[in-house]
Amino acid sequence: xxxxxxxxxxxxxxxxxxxxxxxxxxxxxxxxxxxxxxxxxxxxxxxxxxxxxxxxxxxxxxxxxxxxxxxxxxxxxxxxxxxxxxxxxxxxxxxxxxxxxxxxxxxxxxxxxxxxxxxxxxxxxxxxxxxxxxxxxxxxxxxxxxxxxxxxxxxxxxxxxxxx
Amino acid sequence: xxxxxxxxxxxxxxxxxxxxxxxxxxxxxxxxxxxxxxxxxxxxxxxxxxxxxxxxxxxxxxxxxxxxxxxxxxxxxxxxxxxxxxxxxxxxxxxxxxxxxxxxxxxxxxxxxxxxxxxxxxxxxxxxxxxxxxxxxxxxxxxxxxxxxxxxxxxxxxxxxxxxxxxxxxxxxxxxxxxxxxxxxxxxxxxxxxxxxxxxxxxxxxxxxxxxxxxxxxxxxxxxxxxxxxxxxxxxxxxxxxxxxxxxxxxxxxxxxxxxxxxxxxxxxxxxxxxxxxxxxxxxxxxxxxxxxxxxxxxxxxxxxxxxxxxxxxxxxxxxxxxxxxxxxxxxxxxxxxxxxxxxxxxxxxxxxxxxxxxxxxxxxxxxxxxxxxxxxxxxxxxxxxxxxxxxxxxxxxxxxxxxxxxxxxxxxxxx
Numbered sequence: 179x180x181x182x183x184x185x186x187x188x189x190x191x192x193x194x195x196x197x198x199x200x201x202x203x204x205x206x207x208x209x210x211x212x213x214x215x216x217x218x219x220x221x222x223x224x225x226x227x228x229x230x231x232x233x234x235x236x237x238x239x240x241x242x243x244x245x246x247x248x249x250x251x252x253x254x255x256x257x258x259x260x261x262x263x264x265x266x267x268x269x270x271x272x273x274x275x276x277x278x279x280x281x282x283x284x285x286x287x288x289x290x291x292x293x294x295x296x297x298x299x300x301x302x303x304x305x306x307x308x309x310x311x312x313x314x315x316x317x318x319x320x321x322x323x324x325x326x327x328x329x330x331x332x333x334x335x336x337x338x339x340x341x342x
Numbered sequence: 343x344x345x346x347x348x349x350x351x352x353x354x355x356x357x358x359x360x361x362x363x364x365x366x367x368x369x370x371x372x373x374x375x376x377x378x379x380x381x382x383x384x385x386x387x388x389x390x391x392x393x394x395x396x397x398x399x400x401x402x403x404x405x406x407x408x409x410x411x412x413x414x415x416x417x418x419x420x421x422x423x424x425x426x427x428x429x430x431x432x433x434x435x436x437x438x439x440x441x442x443x444x445x446x447x448x449x450x451x452x453x454x455x456x457x458x459x460x461x462x463x464x465x466x467x468x469x470x471x472x473x474x475x476x477x478x479x480x481x482x483x484x485x486x487x488x489x490x491x492x493x494x495x496x497x498x499x500x501x502x503x504x505x506x507x508x509x510x511x512x513x514x515x516x517x518x519x520x521x522x523x524x525x526x527x528x529x530x531x532x533x534x535x536x537x538x539x540x541x542x543x544x545x546x547x548x549x550x551x552x553x554x555x556x557x558x559x560x561x562x563x564x565x566x567x568x569x570x571x572x573x574x575x576x577x578x579x580x581x582x583x584x585x586x587x588x589x590x591x592x593x594x595x596x597x598x599x600x601x602x603x604x605x606x607x608x609x610x611x612x613x614x615x616x617x618x619x620x621x622x623x624x625x626x627x628x629x630x631x632x633x634x635x636x637x638x639x640x641x642x643x644x645x646x647x648x649x650x651x652x653x654x655x656x657x658x659x660x661x662x663x664x665x666x667x668x669x670x671x672x673x674x675x676x677x678x679x680x681x682x683x684x685x686x687x688x689x690x691x692x693x694x695x696x697x698x699x700x701x702x703x704x705x706x707x708x709x710x711x712x713x714x715x716x717x718x719x720x721x722x723x724x725x726x727x728x729x730x731x732x733x734x735x736x737x738x739x740x741x742x743x744x745x746x747x748x749x750x751x752x753x754x755x756x757x758x
Contacts, residue, residue: 219598246598257602288430289602297602 219255220246226336227318228325232258236329241306245281245299245329247320257289257297260318265299265327267314279303279314345671348662349678352655359647360679364687367644367733370637371691371726376698377629378722383714388615393539394467396589398609399423399431399440399600400576405609406618411445412576413611414540415453418516419445423606425565425572431579431600436592439580441465444552446575447512448520452498454512454545456552459485461578462493467537469587474535481535482506489551493532497542497707504530512547514557525556538713549574579608637733640687645737648680652741659745660753673746677738684734688726 218224222237222244230250237244249256265281281299285291291298314329328335353360393413400408403420410417425442432440441461447454462473462485475481483506486493494504509527513520528547536542553566565572582590593610600608652659659672700716707713 220594255598255601257598286599286602288427288434288596288599288606290604291602 216252216254219248220244222246223330223332223334224254225327225329225334226250227320227327228323230336231323231325232320234327234329236331236334238306238309238331241302241304243279243281243301243303243306244284245301247297247299257286257291258321259291259295259297260299260320261295262318263294265316265318267301267316267327267329269312269314271305271309271312277303277305281316345674346678349675349682352651352675352679353682356647356651356654359651360683363640363644363647363683364690366640367637367684367687367730368690368694370633370640371688371730372694372698373633373636374630374722375692375695375720375726376702377626377633378720379695379699379718380702380714381626381630382720383718385619387539387713388618393541393611394465394580395578395611396581397579397593397597398576398611399428399579400607400609401605402607405607405614408576408607408609409611409614412443412578412609415455415544419575421605422573422575423577425569425574427603427606428574428577429569431577431596434596436582436590436596437579438582439465439578441578442549442574443577444549444573444575446516447514447523447547447552447555448516449510449512449545450498450502452495452502452543452545453516454492454547456547456549458549459487462486462532462534462546465578466580467539467541471537473537473541475532476535479535481533483530483532485532486546486548487531489548489554490526490528491531491548492528493534493546494530495534495542495544495546496536498545499530499533504533506530506533510545512555514555521557523555523557536713538707641733641737644680644683644734645740648676648738648741649744651679652676652744656748656753659748660750663748663750664754669746669748672748673742676742676745677735680734680738680741681731682734684730684737685727688730691730692723692726 216224216233218235220235220237222235225234225236226232227234227247227250232250233248233254235246235248235254247258247260248254249258260283263283267279267281269277269279271277279301281301283293283296284298284300285293285296286298289297310332312329312331313335314327314331316327318325318327320327395413398408398412400412401419401421401423407417407420411419428440428442431437439460441458443455443457443461445453445455447456464472466472473481475484480496483493492510494502498504508530510530511522511524511526512528513522515521528551534542550566553562553572561571581593581596584590593608597608597610600606659675662672662675663669696716699714699718703714703716
């Protein structure tokens, strides 16, 4: 007589376990997709200048705000030097009194920048530490034309989807 | 008689078709194993390791071309960078090591990299691993100390059959027919121990020798004396690390600043190589598709061999049933026969696959200097056994159903 034969139910169990195992292993290949859109070179917040003429990329760390002026459209990793020695800003913080902030040039020496032809600016103020949200407005000559500079932090100005 | 003994006897009885099924499954599996292993190991080598170089300071041009030239000794550098600019970058607090080099010479088909001596003595091509001249590691001699001395990478020395004390005249260029610096005779004083990286496939001379080679124009020779005029092809940079060994995030800012300059750029190999894999990814996919089709065909072969074996054994199986075997038992015979064939095929495929990697790894190392580990376990290795068992189960479904439905009386009736 025949003996030692495993039950059919255990075969079915084995079959479905294998299908799940192999199927699960293949799934990960389709998971990764690139997020299209603007890319902030320093991982900051992009604020549109003019009609996509350029962007101001903003990072706030502690009491220091850094701004990089970059190209428009998707050209957000190319610097645009500004020919000014300072950019005064009027800042409004929800529920608090207005503040003033001055962006001062901090030239990228390795890019050959100098004060007066610089794309990187910094500002320092103690209230920045507590400011979770603010809007700063100013003016500057950008690519030869006078433009309004509007910085909305932390969401960015002029884009529906920021901080890529 | 036990169930398993019947299964084994049946396999022995149909050993030719069963053997062919095992071989065809093994071939498909072996190809899958080899393709996946090469794919994953290549990806790891070209993206995660970075050959010890966090970033390359280079002239403007294609980043991929720069990585291929600076790290893999292929292609050509698109230009030169100023020594003064290199010194500026070297001063950046994020840069912990900067090694300048000048390329553009070759010998016997291998690139001659004129490089700062620090590369051979202080540079780590992998975390904690520096170049070795020690005989116990497979190296010989020492690093260069004089302008007329040279060092050979392990694979280059092996291919060119170089020995310590041998002399050579570098070719001024990397193409066939380029002029030779005939009056220059550089002497090999060291052969590097194998590293399993493309660094093995180059010859190294002191950086200053590059400018002083007889036959170079006056402007180039002036670069040896004056830092103001000096130019280099690029520099390997090691960037400061943060906790956990990750590269300091400040590299983004450094790269941005350098990339804004007119003539220079900072290329991060770990950013560039994945792009290459995106471009050539279709090759992998085609190879994997071929291996998958082969495996599927082998499953089909298994299916037909089971089906034909079943036709031959109808009478035997009917006899089993008459002797008291249940429908489930007869079905199980078919299923387990298929399982045994597929498992044997899987195991043989694993062995063949890794044998194939071992064979290919030898040739790839000689051609590219990139080392592959035959014992590396890729994602495919973990899927092979469950996959082949699944394959066996699938191939046995229809024959097993036919065995289940087998009519005892009809198949036991006299044949003539």
